[in-house]
Amino acid sequence: MYKPIFLAAVLWFCISLNSLADDGYKLWLDYQPIQEAELKSEIELLLGGVYFFGENPTFEAIKNELGLASKSMLEKAPTYTEDRLQNTRLWIGTRAQLSQVLSLTKQTEIKALGTDGYWRGTVELDGKAFYAIVGNQPVGVLYGVFNWLNSIQSNTFDKSTELSDAPKINLRMLNHWDNLDRTVERGYAGFSIWDWHRLPGYIDPRYIDYARANASLGINAVSLTNVNANALILTKDFMKKAKVLADVFRPYGIKVFLTARFSAPIQLEGLKTADPLDPEVISFWKKKADEIYSFIPDFGGFLVKANSEGQPGPHEYGRNHAEGANMLADALAPHGGVLIWRAFVYSHEDDVDRHMQANNEFVPLDGKFKDNVIIQIKNGAIDFQPREPFHPLYGAINQTNVGMEFQITQEYLGQATNLVYLAPMWEEVLKSNTYKPSPTSTVGSILEGDETGQKKTLIAGVSNIGTDRNWTGHLFAQSNWFAFGKLAWDPEAPSEEIAEEWIKLTFGQDPEVVSAIGEILMGSHEAAVDYMTPLGLHHIMGRSHHYGPGPWVTGGRADWTAPYYHQADSLGIGFDRTDAGSGALDQYAPEIAKQWSDPNQIPEKYLLWFHHLPWDFKLKNGDTLWEEIAYHYDRGVKEVREMQETWASLEPKIDPEEFDHVRQLLNIQQEEAEWWRNACLLYFQTFSKRPFPTDIEQPEGDLEYYKSLMFPNAPGI
Structure with missing residues (x-):
């Protein structure tokens, strides 16, 4: 009986629609x-x-x-x-x-x-x-x-x-990292839109707006809660609340998923164990699934983060990921539910290169997962970095359903203060040639499932949605929600065409506006990589909050520090993942490993991801590595300034409120780009002992000042 709820929400929406300002609330449905x-x-x-x-x-x-x-x-x-x-x-x-x-x-x-x-x-x-x-x-x-x-x-x-038209992917899903107290992990647009305290009695009209926006893109699934899960979401009180959201979303073709904390049998039932082979644990999950389906008959299933970053999982009981996932999958199977198991697993107790740990865990288990299990793999092997080579699990496992996990929210890409259009980065990953299971295989073609006979397909994105009036904090961050939906529907869609469609739906048909904003969007990701992590540098951001540069971050577990990844010393910089180093390149197809093992053949955008090279190493253009790093950082700053100039030229053609919103954030982005450039170049110069090229804008400021900056109240922690 969801029709009265749905119609009531529609009525509230229609009453309030005419009062909305041109502040981005209407998204691309204006x-x-x-x-x-x-x-x-x-x-x-x-x-x-x-x-x-x-x-x-x-x-x-x-x-x-x-x-x-x-x-x-x-x-x-x-x-x-x-x-x-x-x-x-x-x-x-x-x-x-x-x-x-x-x-x-x-x-x-x-x-x-x-x-x-x-x-x-x-x-x-x-x-x-x-x-x-x-x-x-x-x-x-x-x-x-x-x-x-x-x-x-x-x-x-x-x-x-x-x-x-028809989608090439079955499940096109938003993963909300929303907590039950309405904070959002890695959220930069306010609080969670799920008002758990007032549910189920109060239905915010925004829930309908959210459903409309997702349906307009073909998004058909949503995981409501953080992958760092709270077991309370599985209690009857919260099932009643989740039921209301499922009822609102159902007319728009959207299924609700919940994150399941692996230790829930202990926390909710008082069992002594969460061992996936224990009969009482198996019974707990079957009863829990039955209970959820009694409230939500079309419940999608569970999303699980286990044995990663302190989350409980099957390893604590000597079991593997397949045993843990299959137990939950069996509980969902009678109802047609899906178990999504994240492949983002690594341990600080494992000395193996973090890039390799997921492959080491999952490749031996290929073919051992139940048919209603999907392994959700991030686009890269580390953690949503500004640029990563594709995850080597794509193509390495071919007897198990696999799905993509993109991050729409900009955890490592300037958060909601930076204009960064992510579709070119996602397109780069989706079009990457894996050479497995066939010489022409790409990440995108593997996700579509035809090459491996995969029946359940998935592309998920970590949501950038919050209570801010424009939903995403930065008006232009709406383009990433939009682009995610389009690529989840069709992984082969060109990012430039997606950008043009979003611009026309958001800003209108004026050719000058479409062209200028298209130029801003299509250059924005490369600009961010230039002023943050050029040439394959990665994981050099501030600790915990991940805001701003922190290549000097040390202390605690090694794989959460910057030097673990950049390896800068007096001899050079970069992480050696060739056979002479960690050997991570061998997890890719031989065709890739052979080419990328040669620093003169690897695409330079991945150079320092896989190689530790001397500061005076000569690149193809004749510059030394040190010079080229400096040129990239300098170019990134200048590219942001060009974005500012292009946006300023559009002032007469853009709604004043929207124009000023973007103008102010571009000013912040310029300051942050300069901060990244200055801090990183001054820090790396302490190792290179070389002067900056004379034809760049010389880095300013004091390194110790940059190192002293603290952000204890940064959003999204």
């Missing part, structure tokens, strides 16, 4: 008035006669969206008709509902699109033409409607052109 006369006339005609084949909560969500869009674009509400022939112009329904007017060829084509696929185009009946949006299931129709509305807003709609 349906601007249609300016082009011919297009406006066409859309008025279509929305003047809308026929729905049947009723269900998802169709109610579609009607809500059409109402919002029509009132904003045309200043009038849609007209719905019960006569599908006389006054109808737009048909909306499932393939089965429209089977009488679809040819067998068209029905076959649409059926092949699967549950979430859709088709839109013109059909004819009794000599009359109708525009139809069709899916195999209501959720596919929903995605088709959002796609149609996007085409109107981006001025690309053509009634004479047929269009069909």
Whole structure:
């Protein structure tokens, strides 16, 4: 019984919509008035006669969206008709509902699109033409409607052109690292939007806005709570709260997942053990799964972080990851649930290069996981660094379902004060050639599952969403939420095309605006890498809060210190992962290991990730390594200044509130880029003992001052 809850939230949303300022709250769903006369006339005609084949909560969500869009674009509400022939112009329904007017060829084509696929185009009946949006299931129709509305807003709609699409990934998921007290680990946009204290009685209208935004991108799953899990989320009181969110999200095709703390049997039931082979533990999890499904019949399953960074897991009982995951998977299996097990595992007690530890754990277990288990692997082997080579687990395990974990929130990329468009980085990873299981395999093709016969596919992203009015802290960080959804739907989508679509939906059609903001977005990631971690440097940020530079950080466990990774000394800099060093390169395919083992052949963007090289090592352009490091840091600062100038040129064309918001944050980004450059170059110079190139802006400040900076109240800790 979720329809009353859903309709109540919709009502609250509609009441408050007109009072919203141009502050980014509407995201890319800010349906601007249609300016082009011919297009406006066409859309008025279509929305003047809308026929729905049947009723269900998802169709109610579609009607809500059409109402919002029509009132904003045309200043009038849609007209719905019960006569599908006389006054109808737009048909909306499932393939089965429209089977009488679809040819067998068209029905076959649409059926092949699967549950979430859709088709839109013109059909004819009794000599009359109708525009139809069709899916195999209501959720596919929903995605088709959002796609149609996007085409109107981006001025690309053509009634004479047929269009069909379907996702290449089954589970397209946001991972919220939200705590039950509403703090957000690595969150930089305020507090958690989940108001656990007032749930289940109070339903924030923002929950509907959140669902609309995700559905518009095809995101169909959400893990509500931090992977550093709190067992209380599995209690009956919190199940009642999670049920309300599941009810709100269901019409938008979104399933709820929860993070499961491995030690929950001890904490919630008072058992003496959480051993995954213990009968009482097995019984606990089966009963717990049954209980959750009694509240949420379409519950997605569990996401688990185990035996990593102090989290409990099967290793404490002499069991391996497969035994731990399979026990939970068995509890979910009767209900069709999925167990997502994170591969981000490493231990400070293990002296092996941290880059290698996940492979060492999971490769021997390949093929031993249950069919409803997905191993969720980060894009790189360390931890969401500004740039990482792809994780060697991709291609190394081929008999187990694997999924991608990207980080949308900018933990290591300037957090919410820096403008960094992440799609080029994700595209770089997805297009990386793994050479396994075939010579043409890429990370993206492995995730799609066809090469390995993988049935359950997943791309997850760590959310950057919070209570800030613009949702993501930085207006431009919305582009990363948007881009994540697009790449989760289609890992082969070009980041430049995604950027252009987001710009048009957010800022409008002006060619100068589209071009200038596109230039800012597409250059922003490389700029950040330049002023933070060029040439494969990594993990040199401040301790704990990860804010700002900290290449000098020492003390405590080695793999949480910067020198562990940069290895700077009087002879050179970089982490040797060749056979002469840790040997981590051997975890990749031989074709990669051979090329990357040669410092003259490896892509220079990964150079210091895999090689410890002399300061005077000559790069391809003739510069020494020390000079090239300095040039990159200097270039990064200048690239941020160019972003500032480009944004300033758009002031007459951008909403004043949005313009000033971005302007101020770009000023902060410039200061932080200079801080990174100055601190890192001054620090590394203490080892290189070489002067800075004369043709760069000379680093300023005192190294000891930079080292003394403390940020105990930085957000996201």
